[in-house]
Amino acid sequence: MSALSFRGVGFAYPSTASGKTTHPALAEVSFDVEPGEVMLVVGASGSGKSTLLRTANGLVPHTSGGRFGGDVIAFGRSTRSHHPRELADVVGFVAQDPEAQTVVDHVERDLAFVLENLGYSQEAMRRRVEEMLDALGIAHLRDRDPSTLSGGERQRCAIAGALAAAPSALVLDEPTSQLDPQGADDVLGALTRLNADLGTTVLLAEHRLERAAPLADRAVLVEGGRVGPVASPAELLAGYAGAPSVTRLGRLLGWDPPPLTVRDARNYALRAPLDLPEPTASDAATPGDAVLHARGVGVTVGGHRALHDVDLDLRAGDVIALFGRNGSGKTTLLRALAGLQSPTTGSVTRVRDARAAYVPQNPNTMLFANTVRHELEETLKLLGQFGSGRDHGEVEHWLHTLHLDALADRHPRSLSGGERQRVAIAAVAVGGAPVLLLDEPTRGMDAPSRTALEHAVREHAANGGSVVLATHDVELAARCATHAVVLGDGEVVADGDARTVLAGSLFAPQVLRVLPPFLTVEEVATELQRR
Amino acid sequence: MAAAACVELAPNPVYVALVIGVAALAVSVHARPGPYARAFPLLVGIGVLFALVRTLLTVATTHANTDILFTTPHFGLPRLLGGFTVGGAVSWPILLHSLAEGFAIVGVMAVFGAFNAVVSHSELVQSTPRAFYEIGLVVVVALAFVPSTLSAIQDVRDADRARTGGRVVRRGRLLRQLVPVLELGLERAVTLSESMDARGFARVGAGPRDRIAGWCGIVSLLALGGAFVALVGHADLAASVLGLGGAIGLGFAITLASSGTQRTRYRPRRMTAVDWACACATLFAPAALAIVSVVGDSSLVWSASPVAWPALHVAPVLALLPLLVPVGLRTWSTS
Numbered sequence: 001m002s003a004l005s006f007r008g009v010g011f012a013y014p015s016t017a018s019g020k021t022t023h024p025a026l027a028e029v030s031f032d033v034e035p036g037e038v039m040l041v042v043g044a045s046g047s048g049k050s051t052l053l054r055t056a057n058g059l060v061p062h063t064s065g066g067r068f069g070g071d072v073i074a075f076g077r078s079t080r081s082h083h084p085r086e087l088a089d090v091v092g093f094v095a096q097d098p099e100a101q102t103v104v105d106h107v108e109r110d111l112a113f114v115l116e117n118l119g120y121s122q123e124a125m126r127r128r129v130e131e132m133l134d135a136l137g138i139a140h141l142r143d144r145d146p147s148t149l150s151g152g153e154r155q156r157c158a159i160a161g162a163l164a165a166a167p168s169a170l171v172l173d174e175p176t177s178q179l180d181p182q183g184a185d186d187v188l189g190a191l192t193r194l195n196a197d198l199g200t201t202v203l204l205a206e207h208r209l210e211r212a213a214p215l216a217d218r219a220v221l222v223e224g225g226r227v228g229p230v231a232s233p234a235e236l237l238a239g240y241a242g243a244p245s246v247t248r249l250g251r252l253l254g255w256d257p258p259p260l261t262v263r264d265a266r267n268y269a270l271r272a273p274l275d276l277p278e279p280t281a282s283d284a285a286t287p288g289d290a291v292l293h294a295r296g297v298g299v300t301v302g303g304h305r306a307l308h309d310v311d312l313d314l315r316a317g318d319v320i321a322l323f324g325r326n327g328s329g330k331t332t333l334l335r336a337l338a339g340l341q342s343p344t345t346g347s348v349t350r351v352r353d354a355r356a357a358y359v360p361q362n363p364n365t366m367l368f369a370n371t372v373r374h375e376l377e378e379t380l381k382l383l384g385q386f387g388s389g390r391d392h393g394e395v396e397h398w399l400h401t402l403h404l405d406a407l408a409d410r411h412p413r414s415l416s417g418g419e420r421q422r423v424a425i426a427a428v429a430v431g432g433a434p435v436l437l438l439d440e441p442t443r444g445m446d447a448p449s450r451t452a453l454e455h456a457v458r459e460h461a462a463n464g465g466s467v468v469l470a471t472h473d474v475e476l477a478a479r480c481a482t483h484a485v486v487l488g489d490g491e492v493v494a495d496g497d498a499r500t501v502l503a504g505s506l507f508a509p510q511v512l513r514v515l516p517p518f519l520t521v522e523e524v525a526t527e528l529q530r531r
Numbered sequence: 532m533a534a535a536a537c538v539e540l541a542p543n544p545v546y547v548a549l550v551i552g553v554a555a556l557a558v559s560v561h562a563r564p565g566p567y568a569r570a571f572p573l574l575v576g577i578g579v580l581f582a583l584v585r586t587l588l589t590v591a592t593t594h595a596n597t598d599i600l601f602t603t604p605h606f607g608l609p610r611l612l613g614g615f616t617v618g619g620a621v622s623w624p625i626l627l628h629s630l631a632e633g634f635a636i637v638g639v640m641a642v643f644g645a646f647n648a649v650v651s652h653s654e655l656v657q658s659t660p661r662a663f664y665e666i667g668l669v670v671v672v673a674l675a676f677v678p679s680t681l682s683a684i685q686d687v688r689d690a691d692r693a694r695t696g697g698r699v700v701r702r703g704r705l706l707r708q709l710v711p712v713l714e715l716g717l718e719r720a721v722t723l724s725e726s727m728d729a730r731g732f733a734r735v736g737a738g739p740r741d742r743i744a745g746w747c748g749i750v751s752l753l754a755l756g757g758a759f760v761a762l763v764g765h766a767d768l769a770a771s772v773l774g775l776g777g778a779i780g781l782g783f784a785i786t787l788a789s790s791g792t793q794r795t796r797y798r799p800r801r802m803t804a805v806d807w808a809c810a811c812a813t814l815f816a817p818a819a820l821a822i823v824s825v826v827g828d829s830s831l832v833w834s835a836s837p838v839a840w841p842a843l844h845v846a847p848v849l850a851l852l853p854l855l856v857p858v859g860l861r862t863w864s865t866s
Binding site for chain 1: 563565567583606614651652654664668671672679686687689691692693694695697698706707710711714715718719721723724725726727729730731732734735738746762795796797798
């Protein structure tokens with residue numbers, strides 16, 4: 001018997017106004033997940049991955065409404081006739097946003113929530129909770145309020161809460177999208193351990209495949225609500241645009257099968273060493289005049305020192321990647337640069353009153369218009385630039401740049417997380433502020449969207465603007481950053497040109513770890529062409 | 532509850548200020564980390580706002596002929612709306628009396644704020660009879676939306692400013708900020724309900740015992756309501772019978788529902804010796820104030836007519852001292 005069996009599944013969400021259903025989010029989905037395997041689900045933003053995962057325990061259609069066809073069988077139980085609560089003992093579910101899943105304001109009690117609902121005895125609950133605290137490495141957090149934890153800690157608590165009842169299968173929707181590299185490693189390591197030790201079946205959707213792909217036994221690709229054939233991760237990712245950098249490098253160099261891990265790629269490189277010259281210097285424009293200075297900036301929030309003595313200069317043409325673990329002060333620094341957070345010490349000076357526009361981590365805080373196009377136009381209206389003649393061109397330019405043309409007449413709230421992120425960036429960038437401050441801009445974004453963002457960032461810098469990206473995505477930084485700054489506990493611990501800083505990092509880009517000093521596949525391709 | 536009862540028994544602004552001070556002290560010592568820590572200043576702020584609005588309405592609609600402070604333009608409302616005069620002479624006694632009443636409201640809100648800042652709601656639910664678990668959890672989850680909504684309001688305000696690079700545009704700001712806040716709250720509510728569903732909440736439907744307990748509870752509450760009506764109508768015997776029957780029936784319903792539930796509880800919170808000590812000591816405060824009131828202490832209630840400073844007597848202050856016991860116990864346990 002399969003662990004999870006999807007049989008001709010089709011689904012369309014109800015439209016908000018008329019109650020009619022919309023374009024199908026899933027169509028003719030049929031595949032099986034075997035007991036004890038890790039199945040990876042990949043696909044573009046808005047392709048239907050989250051909807052597919054939510055059918056696994058009946059959240060779709062029981063809580064979503066809409067038109068549902070076919071059937072999903074979870075360990076012999078049909079989700080048509082079983083509500084999610086009736087499947088809680090066999091399928092655990094972890095949604096994208098861990099914060100919103102916490103029911104009880106106490107980590108230990110929140111873990112026990114599912115056990116209480118299933119009627120476990122107190123002794124069994126105590127034992128199981130202790131096991132889960134150890135399995136996920138969160139025993140030291142047992143008495144904390146989940147809202148006071150970092151993103152990674154919260155995510156591990158959410159997984160523990162879903163796993164407490166020892167379900168036979170665990171379904172996770174982008175569990176590492178909000179995590180720093182170490183946090184992502186911790187979460188995926190915990191999943192690997194659970195899979196290996198307990199035989200838990202894992203169904204996992206991810207965009208950041210560098211870490212997730214090597215863990216998977218098999219993978220499926222979701223495109224336009226349809227699921228392709230089940231294949232091994234190596235086979236499936238061989239032709240996938242969002243494949244890890246080492247896989248794309250393998251494709252470029254003819255390594256067959258393309259590697260999924262740095263270790264595999266390094267073995268290929270050792271067996272057939274490449275004789276390539278040093279990468280040529282980037283043709284990015286030399287940074288121009290200063291647009292913003294931060295001097296000795298310190299910020300204390302609620303008695304906690306969030307930033308301490310930070311110096312930063314932004315020049316025209318700069319793209320600065322801001323790294324640091326969750327809670328290291330990246331968001332606080334961006335907010336201070338944007339004028340949203342008053343420094344406790346030091347100062348932020350804008351040269352010639354250069355505007356600094358900030359895109360928050362959560363795009364939902366700023367989307368309110370009826371359509372994507374109106375969302376962009378609203379910024380121009382607020383700035384008094386609407387109706388100036390060039391407004392239409394600006395709106396169209398940013399819609400096109402961030403691949404939003406096809407979504408222009410959609411309601412922003414009807415879009416996927418990654419699509420909303422792009423709308424928020426476009427809605428801020430269209431205002432023409434010389435300084436763009438982007439907080440985790442690639443969260444939930446698929447590969448084409450990330451590429452579009454990279455082009456937009458480079459174009460903005462080339463046109464005399466400057467950009468600061470607070471990100472965990474070293475691959476993004478490798479492709480478009482000119483400088484990199486690393487924050488640790490609110491202090492700058494590394495500051496320099498991107499290549500130097502990335503080269504010295506434990507979490508360096510994959511290509512750099514295989515073929516130093518190359519940072520990206522594109523650099524290798526350029527040198528190969530020159531040769 | 533003891534502190535709130537003290538405010539009701541001794542609404543003299545001086546004693547109310549003492550209760551607010553004790554509440555603030557308890558928050559400074561016991562406040563839990565997390566968003567609920569902000570409950571105290573928030574609820575005090577709401578209380579102050581409410582008190583000011585109430586004072587404004589009172590002085591605008593209540594008039595006296597002595598100690599006139601100033602006179603405002605006035606007009607009469609149509610008879611349909613009560614026919615009274617709005618505006619006119621504003622007198623010192625009315626203003627001060629209204630402010631004092633408003634201050635008592637602030638006192639009650641401060642106590643409620645301190646309770647929310649200090650007490651773990653989930654722990655409180657664990658202490659209630661099993662029959663109240665579901666409804667208790669729903670209340671806890673609903674309360675959790677207050678801090679998250681406050682946080683969302685701040686995020687949305689920041690995002691609105693950030694969008695224009697710091698330029699503040701007031702036109703249409705309410706819509707720009709209201710829509711995301713409401714939608715964020717709705718999305719959070721949906722995610723939370725899905726999480727509860729996926730984790731087996733309300734997995735077992737109501738059984739025969741629950742149905743019997745439910746009906747028994749409804750009939751008992753009706754009986755208690757009937758007892759209250761009978762009491763108002765001076766039908767003492769009927770009130771006694773209905774009250775006793777209602778109380779017994781309610782107890783039976785709670786016991787039946789608690790024993791019938793298939794849901795178990797993880798480490799139910801039991802009252803410790805320290806808990807009992809705190810509860811008994813703090814309950815001594817309103818009891819002592821009630822005795823002081825019966826004895827006839829004139830300082831408990833302040834009158835603004837004629838205008839005079841509120842009195843401060845030793846006996847009520849001593850009666851309020853037990854409210855400090857929880858603060859002292861914490862100090863002792865941490866030192």
